[in-house]
Amino acid sequence: MADRSLDASGLRCPMPLLKTKLELNSMSPxxxxxxxxxxxxxxxxxxxxxxxxxxxxxxxxESNGVYRFMIECGG
Known part of the structure; x- marks a missing residue:
C-alpha cells in the first residue's frame, strides 16, 4: 500500500516525471x-x-491507457 499517491493523469510530458521527482524529494526513504x-x-x-x-x-x-507506477523512495 502506498504512503502517498500522485495523480498525473491528463498531464503531458515532461510534467508527470517532474511531479514524480518533486514528490519523491519530499518523502522519507x-x-x-x-x-x-x-x-x-x-x-x-x-x-x-x-x-x-x-x-x-x-x-x-498499464490498464486502459492509465500507467501505474509504485516507487519506493531511496536514500
Missing part, C-alpha cells in the same frame, strides 16, 4: 509513492529516471 499517468511517455520516462536514482520501481502496469 522506505516510503512508497503510487503514480498514475496517462501520457505514454511516462511509461518510458519514469522507469528510466528511477533506474538512475536511489529509488526503486516496485511495480509498473
Amino acid at each position: 522506505g516510503e512508497q509513492l503510487e503514480v498514475l499517468a496517462t501520457d505514454a511517455g511516462s511509461n518510458r520516462d519514469i522507469p528510466a529516471y528511477v533506474a538512475m536514482s536511489p529509488h526503486r520501481l516496485v511495480s509498473q502496469s
